Amino acid sequence: MSLPTPQTGSKTFELDMHVNFATPLTGEAAKAALLVLEGFTVDLYRPHPKALPSGHIPHELVPSARLMGVLRDPATVRSALEALLNGSARTVEIGLRGLLRSAQGQTEWMPWRKNVVLPRHAVDQVLFVEGIKYILE
Numbered sequence: 001m002s003l004p005t006p007q008t009g010s011k012t013f014e015l016d017m018h019v020n021f022a023t024p025l026t027g028e029a030a031k032a033a034l035l036v037l038e039g040f041t042v043d044l045y046r047p048h049p050k051a052l053p054s055g056h057i058p059h060e061l062v063p064s065a066r067l068m069g070v071l072r073d074p075a076t077v078r079s080a081l082e083a084l085l086n087g088s089a090r091t092v093e094i095g096l097r098g099l100l101r102s103a104q105g106q107t108e109w110m111p112w113r114k115n116v117v118l119p120r121h122a123v124d125q126v127l128f129v130e131g132i133k134y135i136l137e
Contacts, residue, residue: 014068014069014070014071014096014097015040015067015068015069015070015071015077015094015095015096015097015128016066016067016068016094016095016096016097016133017037017040017066017067017068017092017093017094017095018064018065018066018067018092018093018094019034019064019065019066019067019084019089019091019092020063020064020089020090020091020092021033021062021063021064021065021088021089021090022088022089022090023088024061024062024063025061025062025088026060026061026062027044027046027060027062029062029088030044030062030065031044033084033087033088033089034065034067034084036079036080036083036084037067037077037080037084039069039072040067040068040069041067041068041069042065042066042067043065043066043067043068044062044065045062045063045064045065045066046060046061046062046063047063071096071128074126074128077094077128078123078124078126081094081123081126081136082123085120085121085123085136090137091120091135091136091137092135092136093133093134093135093136094126094133094134094136095112095128095129095131095132095133095134096128096129096130096131096132097109097110097112097131097133098110098130098131110131111131112131112132112133113131113132114131114132114133115132115133115134115135116132116133116134116135117134117135117137118134118135118136118137119136119137120136120137122136123136
């Protein structure tokens with residue numbers, strides 16, 4: 001009698017980036033600023049109108065964005081980070097996030113194992129190591 005083989009998941013990694021703009025941008029301006037990171041899925045984060053006290057940022061403006069996708073060329077991404085940090089971005093959080101896919105097809109995010117805070121001019125120190133999030137500020 002043999003024991004059943006346990007179902008194991010496959011692990012993949014995806015580039016996960018959060019860009020905070022120096023000042024909130026219109027949706028069009030935010031998308032234009034993020035064009036340097038071509039090929040990534042972009043989610044523009046807008047505050048919900050009811051979550052804002054009166055007199056604050058209009059809900060049409062975008063204070064930040066999240067980009068996700070496959071890391072194809074680290075040098076190109078580093079160049080794009082430099083362009084963003086020398087332009088409209090105040091801070092960028094970036095790393096390779098682990099995904100664990102179960103045999104049933106469910107996806108589960110793995111937590112960041114380590115955060116590394118770097119000055120904004122140290123883009124060349126971003127190594128794209130799985131589970132490490134770099135914060136450039």
